Amino acid sequence: KQEVTQIPAALSVPEGENLVLNCSFTDSAIYNLQWFRQDPGKGLTSLLLIQSSQREQTSGRLNASLDKSSGRSTLYIAASQPGDSATYLCAVCMYSGGGADGLTFGKGTHLIIQP
């Protein structure tokens, strides 16, 4: 059964720093991996989707990498801003006989960027 772990569980850094959030998964036979952010009391916002054949994806100050064989992904946030404060969730999609499974989520990294 797929398990997704995110480290650290919480992180607080001063504004302007570059930071890395880590995600690991136990079963490397994934379809893709998706990073989300969740603001308090809100839904999930998709940040980046990396297909299993890809190594990384970039969007603005965000860069996500995927090492499928070792079961790891990182989310790199450059020049952090207070508006980046949120919970960041990593989720993997497995393939099943009927098509893709739903996403299996980690428990998230709660990020606080201090002004």
Add this chain to the structure above:
Amino acid sequence: DTAVSQTPKYLVTQMGNDKSIKCEQNLGHDTMYWYKQDSKKFLKIMFSYNNKELIINETVPNRFSPKSPDKAHLNLHINSLELGDSAVYFCASSQGPGGDEQFFGPGTRLTVL
């Protein structure tokens, strides 16, 4: 324009009642999902529908019954509500079941008293 919408946003009800949560997506997607986020903020897949057909049912009590009247809607009906059903329920959609990017609704916070 809202891509994935859910109603209601908040739902407070008594144990034993039956309630429904509605979800609609205007993205033209074929696949829709229901996820449950528990009190510890852990998100878990409940159901997945592709083109109105159930493709995933993840060991959810049969008190939970999803219904998809058309591709754009996936409603969640819950019978005989229990205290443990209190959670935030998220609807999501994707282009297809083949591992496409999933887009989430704002969530429905269900509180069972």
